[in-house]
Amino acid sequence: MICELDESVTCGRAVTLPASVDPRTVARAVRAGEATDGQTTIRVRAWRPHPVHERVGCLHPEMGLHVRTALAEAARARGLSTRFDREIRTLAEQLSSLAIEGVETEAQRRAVAAASTETERLREEVAQTRGELIARREGDAETASVAQQFRDAARDLSEAETTAAAARQNLDRRRREARAARDRLEKQLALEDDIENLRRQARAALVDRIRGAYESAVARVPGAPTPPFDPFDADAVTAALAVGRIAAFDAPVVLACDRFPSPRAASAWLGAPVIRVPSQ
Incomplete structure (x- = not known):
């Protein structure tokens, strides 16, 4: 030394x-x-x-x-x-293989809410424009401008519905990921409990021997x-x-x-x- x-x-x-x-x-x-x-x-x-x-x-x-x-x-x-060592190593390897990351869904929920609000607004606009177009046709009034408004609103509604559907699918996917993460966390906690119990038994066995x-x-x-x-x-x-x-x-x-x-x-x-x- x-x-x-x-x-x-x-x-x-x-x-x-x-x-x-x-x-x-x-x-x-x-x-x-x-x-x-x-x-x-x-x-x-x-x-x-x-x-x-x-x-x-x-x-x-x-x-x-x-x-x-x-x-x-x-x-x-x-x-x-001790006879517990092999199982402790096996469970520790399983524990280290678990990638536990928090999965947030707040942003996806906000996106679904925003897309749903926009879809409802456009549906009302389409319905209102359709009603005005029908009234003009029945009154033999000019319909070209209103017909164009109706087509534009219908197109915007279709795009909004597509966006809303994608947002809902994204939210569903994130929720599945969140559930999987919770399942992994539960498995992690169970493995940690099992490992700690085995380590206690191993310590007791070692103390008895010495x-x-x-x-x-x-x-x-x-x-x-x-x-x-x-x-x-x-x-x-x-x-x-x-x-x-x-x-x-x-x-x-x-x-x-x-x-x-x-x-x-x-x-x-x-x-x-x-x-x-x-x-x-």
Whole structure:
């Protein structure tokens, strides 16, 4: 492990940084390779961490921990699997294939309303012009101009009816798309529920398989409460140390807690590189 703090470079399996550095920033540097704390840039070159590092890669007194979730990830870090994994992957692939997009129909509804209003107006105009044309014919009056008005109105009505029919068809199509989108959304929600249920079952199975190792590790954590007590009710630092011990870490663990006499002792107990950040 190589740890760079501005221009200072420290190498080894157990290093100590100044107390002025935020341990959470150091943990981000472990995960991303580099992070900045105010005016200070921290770089860490080491093995990239497993996802369990997000939970137990930075230990400090104010931390929280979902022990069972962390334990399940520790089991994954050790290469353990469950009978639920294949189905989870299959459902996740189905979920990723669903393209969920909202389908709006407001514009199409407005177009249908406008086309319908125009059609009704032109129908009234055609009827009125037809009546005037009939009256002129019956009275032997001149009909040429009114006949032309009638033909123009009839033509405009035909075009308006065509436009209205197209608008209704477009609205029907958009409504079908909206129904299909709602169906896909319902399927998405059902798949998400199924996946989450399977993941809960997988976590429970992993925790059961690693429970004994965790309970044994908790009993050996320096500064742990005196037995008897429920290992799953241990304080977050004690639980995180136990999870870290059994998680087969390769990436550095950031320690900002006083449980070990030295960073080297912490590294030996965890079986992982350690970056010590003393409490201020």
